[in-house]
Amino acid sequence: MSEYRSMSEDEVRERTRALLEKIHPEKSDSVTFRRAQYDEGLAWIHFPEGYGGLNVSPKMNVVVLDEISKHSSVVYNDPPAGLIGIGMGAPVLLTYGSEELKKTLLPRIFSGEDIWCQMFSEPSAGSDVAGLATRAVRDGDEWVVNGQKVWTTVAHLSKWGMLVARTNPDVPKHDGLSYFLLDMESPGVDVRPLYQITGEAEFNEVFFNDVRIPHEYMFGKEGQGWRVAITTLMNERVAIGGAGPRKKGGGSISQLMKLWSEREKQNLSPGQEAVMRDRVSRLYIETELLRLTAQRARAAQKAGNPGPEGSVAKLAQADINKRLWETAVDILGSKGLSFEAGYELRQSAGVDASSTEAFAKYQFLRSRANSIEGGTSEIMRNILGERVLGLPGEPRVDKDVAWKDVPRS
Template sequence: MTSTSPPDIDEYRRTARAWLEARTAGLPPDPGLDDARAFMADLYDAGYSGITWPVEYGGQGLSAAEERAFQQAASDFTLPVGVFGIGLGMCGPTLLSIGTEEQKRRHLPPLLRGEEIWCQMFSEPGAGSDVASLQTRAVRDGDHWVVNGQKVWTSVARQADLGLLIARTDPDVPKHQGITMFVIDMHDPGVTVRPLRDMTGESHFNEIFFDDVRVPAENVVGEANGGWSAAVTTLLHERVSIGMGAARTERPASFAALRRAAGERGLLADPAVRERLVDLYLRERAFDLLSAKMSQEVKAGIQPGARGSVVKLLLADLTLDSADAASEILGPDTVAHDDEGRIARALAWGPGMALGGGTNEIMRNIIGDRVLGLPREPQVDRAVPFKDLKVGTQAKEADR
């Protein structure tokens, strides 16, 4: 169905909802990785994976209208697709934008079918928010590049089959000019993944070590030493993807969850509680509307650019505010509330959202520079060869 007339789109939405209702009915209460892969395979076979992606790369070749209709139908279901989010929202779109024809045909169909899971490896222990100060090295050796170094704060790395890595390939030029992006086989024996347990008690992130990992030259994404531009492409997709993904799922400390919890405790008669809930509802609604608008623009081929940082910043602020609202309304019950411990985990996870995908401070710099046109921060190290820099003392990165 490629027509965008209202009757066809309504039918598309109804058909998608009926399929989702039937398929999710057979899911176990806590789906595992095998369940997630099977669900993605069925989603692909039903025509609901890669709805707007080109047909030649495994997509459906449909319009943004069908994509919106499916997301509307899916909003009432909990789908086991989170482990594929980085591939579908960041890595896949990067390959679509700047990958070679061979890379697109090799990697995109398996990604859409759930056969391969992807991660994204940018952050390093010594680089912080200054991503361009990365020290992981890749040295050319014939038809391969040899990678050595470390990455950190990487989501789904333990489950990932492949990943996008940025590494330094020329230390004799300024830091932004000597970086290259690669597709990495996460099953290579030189790749070691170690989980990092956070204060939620879970391991959302991982650190990764590379020891003489040999990467075929054809795995370069974009141009050699042009990896900064490639990284910016991925980061733009990342920020929009984080915001749109959050808008499609119920946040653990959302208005609905806190209203339900407050009602169970007879707290809704308190005017202060009601006022706090109304404030949270308005902030959620504003975020969801902005996220939906940005999603529609992306599907229509309008790239958000630096405006994607607005969505990411608002989500981080909303996550922190939701955690504050939970503690204000529920008090000690925030950590003792039953609800499978979701609200307590949301409280512990709040600070992480202000760090992942770029810190709030970096987001504000980007918004000020690129959206509002404010004077840029001084960047004294952009013309200095990387080998002459003292890593860890560079100016803050304001243009990620």
């Protein structure tokens, strides 16, 4: 693993200002600006030079954003639909992709031109994703894929999918997997929306019918898919756990504070008021602790390969976020019972953040998924127990059994 080179915060700020002199967000569109940001190594600053970075500590990513916001009223943040590519696809591509794929695809991920999705979970393989059944069979220079994935976020918008499939059913489950980059426009890929509690179809079912993938689109070697999948998942946990505010008091907690300051006081008895104040204060403290923990996890993140520590922030984020939006809805009282966005089924279209109340109700529903997506909180506890605290592992009865011989429903 490479060591980062040292670069002062002042130099990072200076380089960012130099970028803004060449091209300014107020006078360009998001794709053009973010492409230029990539070319200057200010996209993923911890990536190597020539791949959107400068090989300096990831702590400096926040400095770039801060400097841009100081000098521009327009800030092109990561596009929401692009988060899987930016947070997970890019590090995996950097670690395992061919030179040609890296050069072509990394700038397109950062600019938001290409959306990526992650196709791991299946109807019978979620927490136990290594038990998955989608089959890839070699045919000359290609692999032919048949099977089904589920809960695939933004598959309907994606150009590329990270796909884990079974290439050898005769060995234990972890050893028979391979990892592919799939062009989602390939013949035989069928994406069907699934609707969520928010009324949106943010994720999908994806069916593969004789889909062909060129062999050079395999990441890692045949049978090493689990190792590549772990790289993806560890990055996912750092990305989810670290998705909160970069600044003290920012993000969701600022919305809660706003609702609290605007509350209708007559709705609460003095006793209720005291209890609610306690909940809000406690959440403020916890959110700040989470922000600092996530900052530490990001700092520990080496290019492409964070460790299990990312699961700490992911686990805490799920719990705190749920309680935060529950508190918001409790502050709203009876007004919290309506749902302005409506339950009409629709594709995910971002949230209307202009009304704090409507936003809080949407987030109350959406945050239910926080303890499931990216690995459930129970699984995070298992990982932390086994891999960070060194506790004894769970019994794994299928560890040495060929996948095809493991009983399944």
